[in-house]
Structure formats: C-alpha cells, structure tokens
Amino acid sequence: MIPSRFEYVAAGSAAEAVDLLRRHGDDAKLLAGGHSLLPMMKVRLAAPSVLVDIGAIPALSYVRVEDGQLAIGAATTHQAVSTSPVVRAQAPLLAWSAGLVGDPQVRHRGTIGGSLAHADPAADLPMTLSAVDGRVVVLGPSGQREIGADEFFLGYFETALAPDEIIVEVRMPVRPDQPWGYQKFTRRANDWAIVGVATVGGRVALANMGPAPVRARSTEQAVAGGATATEAARLAAEESDPAEDMHADAPYRRHLARVLTKRALIAAGVPA
Amino acid sequence: MRVEITVNGSGRSDDVEPRLLLVHYLREVCGLRAANVGCDTTSCGACTVLLDGVSVKSCTVLAVQANGRSVTTAEGLSGVDGQLHPVQQAFRQEHGLQCGFCTPGMVMATVGLLAENPDPTEQEVREGLEGNLCRCTGYHNIVRAVLSAAGRLPAAGESSGSSAPGALAAPGALSAPGELSAAGER
Numbered sequence: 281m282i283p284s285r286f287e288y289v290a291a292g293s294a295a296e297a298v299d300l301l302r303r304h305g306d307d308a309k310l311l312a313g314g315h316s317l318l319p320m321m322k323v324r325l326a327a328p329s330v331l332v333d334i335g336a337i338p339a340l341s342y343v344r345v346e347d348g349q350l351a352i353g354a355a356t357t358h359q360a361v362s363t364s365p366v367v368r369a370q371a372p373l374l375a376w377s378a379g380l381v382g383d384p385q386v387r388h389r390g391t392i393g394g395s396l397a398h399a400d401p402a403a404d405l406p407m408t409l410s411a412v413d414g415r416v417v418v419l420g421p422s423g424q425r426e427i428g429a430d431e432f433f434l435g436y437f438e439t440a441l442a443p444d445e446i447i448v449e450v451r452m453p454v455r456p457d458q459p460w461g462y463q464k465f466t467r468r469a470n471d472w473a474i475v476g477v478a479t480v481g482g483r484v485a486l487a488n489m490g491p492a493p494v495r496a497r498s499t500e501q502a503v504a505g506g507a508t509a510t511e512a513a514r515l516a517a518e519e520s521d522p523a524e525d526m527h528a529d530a531p532y533r534r535h536l537a538r539v540l541t542k543r544a545l546i547a548a549g550v551p552a
Numbered sequence: 553m554r555v556e557i558t559v560n561g562s563g564r565s566d567d568v569e570p571r572l573l574l575v576h577y578l579r580e581v582c583g584l585r586a587a588n589v590g591c592d593t594t595s596c597g598a599c600t601v602l603l604d605g606v607s608v609k610s611c612t613v614l615a616v617q618a619n620g621r622s623v624t625t626a627e628g629l630s631g632v633d634g635q636l637h638p639v640q641q642a643f644r645q646e647h648g649l650q651c652g653f654c655t656p657g658m659v660m661a662t663v664g665l666l667a668e669n670p671d672p673t674e675q676e677v678r679e680g681l682e683g684n685l686c687r688c689t690g691y692h693n694i695v696r697a698v699l700s701a702a703g704r705l706p707a708a709g710e711s712s713g714s715s716a717p718g719a720l721a722a723p724g725a726l727s728a729p730g731e732l733s734a735a736g737e738r
Contacts, residue, residue, distance in 0.1 A: 314613065382594075388603075388606045
C-alpha cells in the first residue's frame with residue numbers, strides 16, 4: 281500500500297517545525313516515528329500534502345529530572361522511555377506502559393509525543409498520562425504553553441493542539457516509591473487494549489472506555505474515602521461511555537473496567 | 553528527493569519519491585529481496601531490517617527517513633566469503649523455519665534483540681519476537697534457534713556458547729547496547 285503523494289521537509293528544530301506548520305496550515309502533518317501516521321496514510325485515511333519530519337531532531341529526545349518533575353522530550357522513543365533507568369526509577373508506571381506499546385520494532389520508532397498527539401483512546405500512553413497527572417509542553421507561533429492530560433484529550437483522535445503547535449516535552453511529577461497498578465486486556469499479542477486501567481497516587485484512568493481517556497472519578501473518591509478496592513472498583517465504569525466493536529459490547533467493557541480496576545487498585549496498594 | 557543511505561555497508565545515493573517505503577526502496581531500487589512485504593500493516597515483521605543497528609519494520613518507514621543512516625538487510629549479515637552470520641547458522645541448525653517467508657524478518661529481529669540483550673531467557677526471546685509472525689506456527693524451533701545463537705541451548709554445541717559474543721553485534725549499530733538510553737540521563 282502506497283501513501284498519496286506529499287512533499288517532505290525535515291525540520292532542523294522544533295521552532296522550524298512550528299514555522300513550517302504555520303506556513304502550510306492544515307495541509308501539513310508532523311512526522312516523528314510515523315507509527316500512527318504512516319499506517320493511516322498507507323490506507324489513505326490520512327493524505328497530508330506536506331510532511332514535516334521532526335524525528336531526527338536530537339534536542340527533542342531526552343529524559344531528565346528537573347524541579348521534582350520528570351521531563352521527556354517529545355521525540356523520545358517508547359523503547360528509550362521503557363528502558364530508561366531514570367523513568368523506571370521516577371515514573372515506573374510510565375516505563376511499564378511504554379514497554380507495552382506495540383512490539384519491539386514499533387517501540388524502536390514510535391515516540392511518546394507522537395502517541396499522545398495521535399490520541400487513540402485505546403492506546404497505552406494517553407491513559408497513562410492521565411493517570412500520572414502528566415502535562416504536555418506545547419510550542420506554537422506565540423511561544424510555549426502547558427496542557428494537563430485531562431484538558432489535552434478532547435475526543436477520538438482529537439486534542440487541544442492547534443494546527444500550528446507541536447508537543448516538545450511531556451512532564452509529570454516524580455513518584456519514585458509510590459505503588460501503581462496497570463491492567464491491559466487484549467485478545468492478541470501486541471494489540472490495543474480492549475479495556476485498560478492505570479492507577480497511581482489516587483488517580484484512576486481508563487483506556488478504550490470512551491472517546492478519550494476516562495478518569496474514574498467515582499472510584500477515586502471512594503478510594504480517598506477509605507473504600508476497599510472491591511467496593512471502589514464497582515464504580516469504575518460510572519464516568520464511561522464505551523463504544524461497541526467486534527471485540528466487545530458496551531456492557532462487557534463496563535464489566536472489564538470494574539474487574540481490571542479492582543486488580544489495578546490492589547496492585548497499587550489499596551486493601552482488597 | 554536525493555537520499556544518501558548506507559545499505560549493507562555500502563554508501564548509496566538515490567533519487568526517491570518521498571512516499572517510497574523503505575521496504576520498496578530495498579527491494580526495487582537496491583534489488584535486495586530478503587525483506588518481504590507480508591501484512592503491509594506493521595504487524596507481521598516479515599519486512600524487519602536494522603536501521604542504525606536497531607530492528608524496524610521497513611513497511612512503516614519512509615526511505616527518506618533513512619536518509620543519512622545505515623540499513624542492514626539479511627543479505628548484509630553474511631561475511632564477504634559467504635559465511636553465515638551466527639544467527640543464520642543457528643536458524644539452519646535448529647530448523648528455525650518452515651516455509652521461510654518470515655525467516656529474513658525473524659533473523660533480523662533476532663540480531664537486533666541479541667544486540668540489546670545478548671543473554672535472553674526463553675521468555676525474553678518470545679517477548680522480543682512478539683512483533684514477528686510465523687504463519688506456519690513454527691515458533692518452537694525459532695525460539696530454539698535464538699537461544700542457540702545466544703549460547704543458551706545446552707545441546708547446541710560442544711562449548712557453552714555457539715558463537716563469540718562480539719559476533720552477535722548488530723551491523724551498523726551506532727552505539728553499544730548500554731548506550732541506547734535517551735540522552736541527558738548520564
């Protein structure tokens with residue numbers, strides 16, 4: 281399968297990429313690892329006329345800790361995130377989640393910023409950003425701004441990014457010794473979650489239970505109020521609006537959300 | 553667009569359309585047919601090659617993304633005298649193939665895996681090859697072949713290891729496995 285014709289420009293910096301996006305408008309798309317965009321272009325679900333490649337900008341690939349925050353460059357690959365000793369120590373939930381994206385070859389190419397910008401509600405990293413109370417740092421023509429996970433994901437494959445903005449960094453609080461839970465229910469190896477749950481620090485986020493990552497706020501409040509994992513997990517699907525597909529209907533997804541949330545909460549240290 | 557790509561150790565310069573996929577560049581421009589197009593949807597791994605020493609699915613990489621970089625296909629594994637790479641030898645010795653269609657991708661994924669983890673457990677081999685499908689379901693011997701190449705199979709040879717550790721290095725690798733972590737950590 282061959283994508284439609286497009287013009288290809290390799291940006292030398294994030295600022296240059298923003299300038300190219302501003303100049304080409306809606307016709308341009310960013311390319312980093314290309315593991316969400318290229319498959320869509322091959323089946324012609326996407327046909328941008330200009331690709332701005334930010335995948336080879338070294339300054340967008342890093343992991344560091346600053347002011348109690350873990351900061352990860354947007355073009356850092358899932359492989360680098362999942363194997364980084366710093367991420368494993370400071371945000372083990374994120375390291376685990378990044379290690380479950382696709383398969384090794386996919387993780388060698390796919391990037392954290394790309395996965396978040398793609399905003400597939402079934403994907404691992406959008407749910408994880410919500411669970412870890414993360415933010416994206418975004419660069420646009422008028423400078424930088426930060427967007428929290430719950431404001432960033434608007435719907436199916438839709439984010440708060442303007443057409444001329446790019447994610448330059450992903451930030452989250454460091455949580456070196458905090459227990460966490462992660463559940464990903466799939467039918468096949470390296471598939472997307474039919475339902476996923478990530479929890480740490482009292483936050484509970486669900487994947488594939490709505491058009492964007494869903495915070496299970498009723499469950500969070502129950503846990504904060506001293507409920508057991510069994511009790512709190514009964515409320516896990518309260519805020520959800522799951523779609524139906526060949527894998528699962530909505531009632532089954534709600535059932536999975538409750539079962540998986542209980543397991544995740546127990547792993548995160550909530551009494552059973 | 554003009555691209556400069558090192559393919560199996562030789563520098564090349566070609567004019568390509570930006571939409572040309574790396575696997576089509578390798579097969580049709582370079583005439584290297586080891587990497588197969590299987591699913592064409594980033595699932596099956598038959599098109600796996602090494603990009604700067606790291607395994608990638610070449611159906612989901614544009615040739616222009618490989619500009620200035622180094623690509624290794626199964627053709628580039630064997631020595632100048634035609635001697636098989638230790639991973640290729642292990643696949644032959646352990647009968648790690650049936651119809652052979654997935655084999656070039658399996659071999660390249662294995663070379664990449666062993667460069668990152670030279671001494672994998674059987675579980676790590678199975679997870680490391682998660683991105684490669686064998687329609688013949690010949691996984692048992694494939695896993696044996698990988699363990700044999702890593703020197704983890706007791707019956708594989710007279711000595712504990714079937715190959716010298718250095719021989720397993722991924723051609724074209726930019727850095728040692730330990731240096732794969734993101735910049736800014738050290």
